[in-house]
Amino acid sequence: MRIEIILSGRGGQGILMLGRILGKTLARYTSYYVAGSETYATEVRGGDSRVDIIISDNEDEIGYVRARNADIAVFMYPSLMKNLSRYIKRKAKVFIDTTFIDIDSLREYDWTIISEPYTQISERIFGTSRVANMMILGHLIKETKIVDPEAVERVIREEMPSKWHDINIRSFRYMIDRK
Amino acid sequence: MRIEIILSGRGGQGILMLGRILGKTLARYTSYYVAGSETYATEVRGGDSRVDIIISDNEDEIGYVRARNADIAVFMYPSLMKNLSRYIKRKAKVFIDTTFIDIDSLREYDWTIISEPYTQISERIFGTSRVANMMILGHLIKETKIVDPEAVERVIREEMPSKWHDINIRSFRYMIDRK
Amino acid sequence: MRIDYISGNRAIAEAAIASGLKFFAGYPITPSSDIFEYLAEELPRRGGYVIQFEDELASIYAVIGASWTCSKAMTATSGPGFSLMVEGISIAVMTETPLVIAYIMRAGPATGVPTKTGQYDVFQAEYGFHGGLPIPVFAPSNPQEAYDLTIKAFNTSEILRTPVVLLSDASIANMFGKVLIREAGEIEIIDRRSIEILRKKGCEWSLDDVYEMKCVGDGYDIYVETLTHDEKNIYRPTTDVQRRLMWRLYRKIINNREVLFEYSFHNYGNKRCRNMIITYGSTFSSVSEAVRELNKNEEDFCVFKLKTLYPINEKIFYEKTRDVDKIFVVENNVGLYVKEIRSILRDKDVISISVIDLEYPDPDEIVERVREWL
Amino acid sequence: MRIDYISGNRAIAEAAIASGLKFFAGYPITPSSDIFEYLAEELPRRGGYVIQFEDELASIYAVIGASWTCSKAMTATSGPGFSLMVEGISIAVMTETPLVIAYIMRAGPATGVPTKTGQYDVFQAEYGFHGGLPIPVFAPSNPQEAYDLTIKAFNTSEILRTPVVLLSDASIANMFGKVLIREAGEIEIIDRRSIEILRKKGCEWSLDDVYEMKCVGDGYDIYVETLTHDEKNIYRPTTDVQRRLMWRLYRKIINNREVLFEYSFHNYGNKRCRNMIITYGSTFSSVSEAVRELNKNEEDFCVFKLKTLYPINEKIFYEKTRDVDKIFVVENNVGLYVKEIRSILRDKDVISISVIDLEYPDPDEIVERVREWL
Amino acid sequence: MEKRSLQISMARARHKIVVISERCKECGICITVCPVKILDKSSLRNSRGFRYPVASDENRCIGCRLCEYSCPDLAIYIL
Amino acid sequence: MEKRSLQISMARARHKIVVISERCKECGICITVCPVKILDKSSLRNSRGFRYPVASDENRCIGCRLCEYSCPDLAIYIL
Amino acid sequence: MAVAVEHPLDKYVRTEKLPTLWCPGCTIGIVMTSLLRAIDQRIREGLLRRDQITFVGGIGCSARIAMYVRFDSVRTAHGRTIPLATAIKILRPEHKVIVVGGDGDICAIGGNHLLHALRRNMDLMIIIVNNMIYGMTGGQVSPTTPLKLYTTTTPYGNPEKPLNIIRLACSLGANFVARGSATHPHILQQIFYKALGKRGLALIEVLSSCPEIFGRHIGITDPVKSFMTLRDKIKVKNNPSLDESEYDWEKGFVIGVYLDKDDPGYIDNLSLLYKSLRGF
Amino acid sequence: MAVAVEHPLDKYVRTEKLPTLWCPGCTIGIVMTSLLRAIDQRIREGLLRRDQITFVGGIGCSARIAMYVRFDSVRTAHGRTIPLATAIKILRPEHKVIVVGGDGDICAIGGNHLLHALRRNMDLMIIIVNNMIYGMTGGQVSPTTPLKLYTTTTPYGNPEKPLNIIRLACSLGANFVARGSATHPHILQQIFYKALGKRGLALIEVLSSCPEIFGRHIGITDPVKSFMTLRDKIKVKNNPSLDESEYDWEKGFVIGVYLDKDDPGYIDNLSLLYKSLRGF
Ligand SMILES: Cc1ncc(C[n+]2csc(CCOP(=O)(O)OP(=O)(O)O)c2C)c(N)n1
Ligand SMILES: Cc1ncc(C[n+]2csc(CCOP(=O)(O)OP(=O)(O)O)c2C)c(N)n1
Ligand code: SF4
Ligand code: SF4
Ligand code: SF4
Ligand code: SF4
C-alpha cells in the first residue's frame, strides 16, 4: 500500500505547515511509514510551494518521496495545478480553494473534486486568512479518514505556541463538524 | 657520459651563486645538457646549503638531478660533508676551504683533495669574504677544465650588476692565474 | 526515545544535540542555514553556544578552537562556504582536531542555484583540502540516516581525532521523514575523554594510531603544532618524521574502514541481483522508484546504497558484487564518484549514469538511461 | 630564442611573460614566492602590474577581475594559499574566466614543511572546488617543461575560457635546467581576442562549446553572472538550463583532451616495455634513475610520464599499455593519482608505489619497492 | 511584460503623472510620500495582482517628484 | 645544550651578571644598552660559534637590568 | 495621469530582467534609481562616459543592483567584490568602478578587503546598502544589526555592538565618506553625484528598509510603515562631525558627508611609481 | 660574572626548543620576555593563574612566540588566530587568552578577524609584533611597511599608505589600545601588565626590529644598528592623544597607552543574555 498526497499553494498560505502537521500526525499516531518533501521557488518571496507526502506500510516502498500518482491533492492556488496534474490519479480526491481557483478551470481533470472558498470562509469566520490551511486539513481528514482527528489536534497543540492553539483547532474542526 | 658535481656550504657563502654561474656557463657555452638542484635548510637563516649539478651529453641520462657518484665536489663548510660523502666517487676532485674545514678531518675520505683557505685569502686579497666562491669556481675550472674560463667571465658579466663585475672577475681569475 | 516527522536538516541538528554538541560556529548559507537557526534556538538552553562569525573562515577556526577546549563542535555550510573552510580542514587534519562539518550540497559551481540540489561536491568533501589525506565522509539519503550518521560523525571525530564531513544536499535538507530520535542515554555517545577507557576495555575500533588528546585548561602546557611534528609535537622537518606522521594519519582512518563503512543493500524481493545500481544521497530516492519500474520486467535489479563515501571497505564491494553482471552508478553530477568505484571494482562493467537535476532526478529518466545498456 | 639555466619557478615566470602576462596578483608563500618576486621586478618594466594583496582570497578575485579587462592574469601559491583560492576558482569556472594558477606544492597538510616537497595536492588541484567540474591541470617535471606547460596553460585558459592549474612542487621550484626560452614572436600565443579567428580558420581545438568573451571597456554592457544562467547570462534556476550549462562546461574541457593531454614516453633503449612506471612531476627525476637501475637486470622497464593530469586522453593510455604486463604508479604521496589511473586501466595490474619524501625520493627505495612485485 | 500597459487619462495637468503599472508592486510608498496626497491604490490589479497607484486629481500635483524618486521599482514618474 | 656551560667568575659584586653562554647569538644588544659599558664580547665562542658577552668590571654594574631585559634570547640576567 | 511602458531611467536598466526580484517596498530599488540619476546627471554634463563605468556586485539582495544596471557589470562571490574591482580599476584606470553590496557582503565576509581598500585609498566608489540584516538568506544577524535585536541566529538578542562604518572609513584614509538613506532619495542622489567625482576611495553607507526580513524582526512588515520607521530616524546635517556619526537604532542616524578630502589615491601613487619606471 | 644554565624566566619557556629559530638580534625575543615578566608579575600577585592562560599563534616569525612559551598554546593557520582564540575564550571564560602574531598575520590576511574582534570588544589580548615586513617569507611588503620602501614584492617602492593600527583599534571599540617597542622593554612590560588586567579587547602594537630582512631592505643589517635605528625613532608619552599615534617611519613613533576604558566586553554581553536564558 502506498498513498500519495500533493499539497500546493503560494508562499504565505500555510501549505508547509499543513504538510508538517499532517505528516507528524501520521508519523506519531499511526504505524505507517511516512515521508515527504518540501519544494519552494528559489529566493523570490511569495513564490509557489509544494509538499509531497508518501504513506506506506512498507518502508522499502517509500523510497521515492515524490508523488507520481497521487490519491489526494490540495490546491490553494492555481499556479502549479497544470504542471502537477500529471502526477494525480484519475478520480483522486482533490481539494480546491475556490477563493483563488476558478472552478471552471477544473473541467479538464478527471478528479473527484471537493471545493470550498476556504480562504474566504476563514476570513469571514475566523477574521484571518491564515487558518484556511487548517480548515482544509480538517476537510481532508473528514473526507479521507487517513488519520484520527484527535491525533491531529494533539499535534497542533504540541507543535504550535499555545496562543495559537485555539484558533487553529477551531478552524481545523470547522469542516469536520460542519453538517 | 654523466658528470656530477656537488657544492656545499653555509648560507651566505655564495654556494648558490657559484652553482648558478657554473650551471649557466655550461648551459650557454657548451652543448652539454645540464641540470641541477638547490637545497637549503628549512627557514633557519644561515643553514646548510647544497647544490647538485649534473652534466651529460645525453638528455635522457640527466633525469635524476641529484649526484649519486660525484666527480667533483666543493665544501666551504664542514657540516654536510659527512652526510654527502657517500655520494662522492673515490678519487673525485674535492675542493676544500680550509678556513672552516680542518684538513685532518678529511683523512677518512679517498678523494683527490685540492684545498686552500679560500675565505681567508679572499678577505686578505679582496677585503671581503664574499668572493671566496668565485675563487673556488676559478680553481675548479682550472683543475677540471670542464668549461672555458672566458665563458664564465661572460656569464658573470651577464648575470651580475655591473658594479660587481670587477671584483668577481678578479677573484675568479685569481686561482687560475696564480702560478 | 521519541518519533518525530522532521526534515534532514532538523535531523542533523537534533542528532548533534544528542551527541553532546557544545559549540556551533557558522555563517549563513542556503540550504544549510536552518541547522544553524534551529541550534541557535535550542543549544543555548542546554548550556551550549551558537555564534555567527564574520565569515566561514572564522567559523571553521572557531570550531577548531572550541574543540581544543574538549567541547564538541561543529559547523554547517554549503559549497561556497565549504570552499572557504578547506584550509581549516587541513589544519584540523594535521592537528588531529575532532570536529564535524555538515556540508549541505547545492547546485554549483559558484553560487549556482542556492536552493536547489546536486551531488557535485563529493570529491571536494573527500579530497578538497591540501595535504592529500582524505577524511571520513558520510552521506545520508533521508532524515533518519541524517540523524544516525550525524551521531556516527561525532563519535568518529572524537574517537579518531579527525574532522568528519556529513555530506547531505538541498533535497535531503527539505526531505521529511519519520525519525526515531534517541536521547543522550539511549545511544552510545563517545567523547575523547572516554577513549582511553575504550582503548583499555577493547572495542571494534583500531586505536593504535590515535594519541590521547589533552585540552586547553587541562594543565598548563598543551601545545598544538601545524608544522610537521614528532610524537612530542616538536617541529621536525625530516623525511622520517613526515613519513611517520603521514602514514599514521592515513592509517588512523583507513584501518577503521570496517567500522566506518556503512551501506544498505536493497534487493526488492529478487533472489539474485544481476544488475546492480550503486548510488548515494538524495539520488537514492529516485533510484528506488526507478528500480521498481525496471524490475517489473523481471530485470533483477538491486540497489547498493553507500552511506559512507570514505573510507570504503573494499571487501564489502567485492562480496556484494560477486555475482553481479552489470553495475550502474547513478549520481546527480557529471559522473564523479563512479571513478572511485571503478578504481575498486576492476573486473566488472561499471556504467556511469549521471543525471543532472535540480530536483530529485526523474525516475523515468533513470529507467530509460539504464535500459540503453541492457 | 635563447638558452638559459634557470629554476622551475623562474621558468614559469619567464613563460608567463612570454605568454603576454599583464597582471599578477599574489600573496607570498614558500615555495612559490620567487615567481612573484621575479615578476615584480620584470613585469612593470613591460607595462604589466604585479600587486600584493591582503590575502589569497583577494589575489584570486583580483586575477578574475583583471581577466575581465581582457588582460592575461595569473597568481602563484602553495597549499594553504590554494585552499583559500578554491572558492574563486569555482567562480572562474562558472563565469568562464581565463586565468592561470601556478600551484607549487609543498609538504602538508596544514603548514607542514614549507620549503620541502610533496605531491599531495593532485586531487585538490583537479577536484578541490565546489561545483564538481574539474579544470585542466598540467604538471611539469623540470624547468623546460615548466616553461612549455606554462605557455600551454595560458593558451588553454584563453582558448577555452577556463582557469588552469600549473601544478609544480618545491623540488621543481629549485630544480635548474637548460631551458630554451622563446620570445613572443617565436611561439604561438593566443588570446581571447583571436579565438574567433581561430574558430573561423579551423584548428585542432574543439570550440563548439566556447562562447565569445567580451570584456570591461569593450562596450557598456557586459554582464558576468555567477548564478546558473542561460546563454544570455540571465539567471534561470531550471534543470534544463543547469544541465545545458554543466554539460557544456564539462565538454568544453573534455572534448579537447587530445590537444590538452601531454606526456612523454621513455623506453631507455628497450625494445619492449613489459613493466611500465607511470609518474609525474618531480618524482620523475627519481624514477628515471630507478629505471636505469632496474633495467640493468634486463627487466624491460619503461616510463610513461604524465604532463597533463586532467583531462586524460584514455586512448593514449590504452595504446601505450597494450603490451604491458605490470603498471607501477610512483607518487610522492599516500597513493592518490593511482586511483584515477585504475579507473581507466581496468584490465591491468596497477600497483601503487607511494614514497613520501621531503626531497626527491631515493631511487634505491623505488627500485626496492618495485622489485617486491616482480 | 513591457507591452502590457494601458492609457488611462490625459488631462492637461501641469505635471503628468506616468505609471508603468506592470512594474508596480503595490508597496504604497509613492502614495505615502506624496505631499499633496493625490495618489491612491487603483481598483484594478496588474497581471501579477498588484494594485498600482492612480491620481485622484492630477491638477493638484506640484511636480515634486517625491513619488518618482521614492518608487523602488521604476514604476512611476512625472513628465 | 642546557648542560654545556661554565662558571667564569664569582667576585662579590653587588650585582651578579649571569650569562647562559650557549643561548647567546652574539647580537651585541646587551653590550650596547649597558649604560656603564662594562660588557664586551668574549674571546671564546660557544658551541654554535657565537661570542657571548663578558663583563670587564662587574663591580661597576648598577643593576639596571637593561641587558637582561634587552636580550632577545634569555641569555643574560642579573642576580 | 498616464500609464506608460518606459521610464526615463530605462536606458540605464536591463529592463528584460524587470520586475526585480526585490520584495514589494524594499528600498534597494530607491538606492539604485538615485544612483542612476546621479550617473545620468554626470553623463549629461559630460563628466562621465557611459562606456567607462563598471559595476561590481557580490551576493545578497543589495548586490543585485549590479544585475539590473545596464553598464559593464561583474558579479562575483559573496564578499569578494573589492579585490575584483581593484584589479579592474588598475587595468582600466579611466573607468569609474562602483562596488555595490549589502552590509553582510561588504562588512562581514568582505571586511578585510574593505579595510585594505580604505587604507590604500583605492580609487573605487563603494556603496554599502545597509539594511542591518542578511536579507537574502532570511534574516540572520549582520555586523550592523542593532545591539540586542532578535534575529534568526541571535534568537535571544544580538550580543554584538554594531559597526559604525563611517567611523571605520574615516579612521583609515578614504577620501570621501558619507551616509545616506533610501528614504531621502534627493539627498542620496546629491551624495552619489559628489562621490562620482572623487579620486581615491569614496564610501557611501546607505540605510535601507527591508520590510520583508528586518521588518519581520522588528514587527513592522508593512512596506510603508517600514519605510516611515526608517525615515523618522533620519536626521539631515550639512557637514556632520565624526561624533555625529553614531550608529544607534534607538537614537537614529545622521546622514550627510562626513569626510571629503583629496589625498592622492592608490592609482595616483602607483602611476607615479610606474611612470618613473616606464618613462611615460 | 657567572655563566649559568637557567634563566629566571625558564619556568615559562619550553627550553627544549631553545635556542629559538629567530635570527641573531631579532627583537621578537624581547617582546616575549617582556610579556613573560608581566605575566610572572601578575601570577606572583595572585591576579592570574598559570593554568588559565592560553596562547594562540598563527604563522610567521612573530607568531612563534606561541611555540616557546610554556602555557597552553595553540598554533593555527596564517591569519586565523583570532576566531580560534574567540572560541576558546567563550568556552573557557576564566582563561586569559593571548593572541600573538606579526603585522602580516594579524593585519593583512587576518584583518577581517581583527576588525570584528575589535568591533565586538572581544575579551582577548592581541599582541601585534610589527616589524613592518614579512620576515618569515623573506621580505615582502606588509600593511605596515612604510610608504615607498623597497621590498621584494615592491621593488620600485611601496605604493600603499601603511596602516595605523592604533587609529583602527581606537575607532572600533577596543577597551585598551597601546603601542610599545621592543627597544623599550621596561615600558613594554608595564603595558602588558596593564593589558593583562583588562576585560574586553586589549590590543598592543609592538614595534620590533628585524635586522635580517627589514634590515636588508633599509641597508642596516647589523643587529645593534638595527636596534638603535628603531630605538632612536621612539618617543615615550604618558597618555598620548590619538593624533600622536601617527604612523610614519620618517617622523618616528610615539609609544604609550592610547585608550583605556571599561566598556562591557563581548563575554559580558553574552553571559548577560545567556544568564537570563539559563537562569544562572
Ligand atoms: C561564501 C558564502 N557564504 C554565504 C553565502 C550566503 N549568502 C548569500 S547573501 C548573504 C548575506 C546577505 O546579506 P547582505 O550582504 O547584508 O545583503 P542583503 O541581502 O541584506 O542585501 C549570505 C550569507 C554565500 N553566497 N557565499
Ligand atoms: C595561507 C597562507 N598564506 C601564506 C603563507 C606564508 N606565510 C607564512 S608567514 C607569512 C607572513 C609573515 O609575516 P608576518 O606575519 O608579519 O610575520 P613575521 O615573520 O614578519 O614576524 C606568510 C605570508 C602561509 N603560511 N599561509
Ligand atoms: S510629483 Fe509630488 S505631488 Fe506630484 S504626485 Fe508625485 S509626489 Fe505627489
Ligand atoms: S512606489 Fe512604485 S511600486 Fe510602490 S506603489 Fe508606488 S508605483 Fe507601485
Ligand atoms: S644590569 Fe645594567 S649596568 Fe649591569 S650589566 Fe646589565 S645593563 Fe650593564
Ligand atoms: S643580548 Fe643576549 S644574545 Fe645578544 S649578545 Fe647579549 S647575551 Fe648574547
Ligand code: SF4
Ligand atoms: S529580503 Fe529585504 S532586502 Fe531582500 S529584497 Fe526583500 S525586502 Fe529587500
Ligand code: SF4
Ligand atoms: S627574519 Fe626578521 S623577524 Fe624573522 S627571525 Fe629573522 S630578524 Fe626576526
Ligand SMILES: [Mg+2]
Ligand atoms: Mg543586508
Ligand SMILES: [Mg+2]
Ligand atoms: Mg612582520
